[in-house]
Amino acid sequence: MSICENCRNPMSNSQYLLPAELKAANGIKFAHMECCSAEELKQSLFSQAQHQIRFYQDVIELVNNASLDKIKNIEMKYGTYDEVSQGIHTDRELMASALIFELKKKMGSS
Numbered sequence: 001m002s003i004c005e006n007c008r009n010p011m012s013n014s015q016y017l018l019p020a021e022l023k024a025a026n027g028i029k030f031a032h033m034e035c036c037s038a039e040e041l042k043q044s045l046f047s048q049a050q051h052q053i054r055f056y057q058d059v060i061e062l063v064n065n066a067s068l069d070k071i072k073n074i075e076m077k078y079g080t081y082d083e084v085s086q087g088i089h090t091d092r093e094l095m096a097s098a099l100i101f102e103l104k105k106k107m108g109s110s
């Protein structure tokens, strides 16, 4: 993740805080957004959108039938609030993960 797959320069050379995530034969590759073609940018946006839809479907399911088990599943799949706020799992919603974190505390203590 530290080297751009398109230009081979360090990821930190980008003006953006995040790399584009591109599907590759062996998983996901990371590239500077500046180095991506329009097609690659669209592909990255598309998978980002799909990710978010899945995430919010899980959130809706959690809201409809909240349990500590479901919260644990969401945290394992998408990261905990701490991970999100520290920039690990950077594509996750900070606000949603904070709400889930707080919900867990409320449910755990009741």
Ligand SMILES: [Zn+2]
Binding pocket: 004, 005, 006, 007, 008, 009, 031, 032, 034, 035
């Ligand atoms: Zn690059």
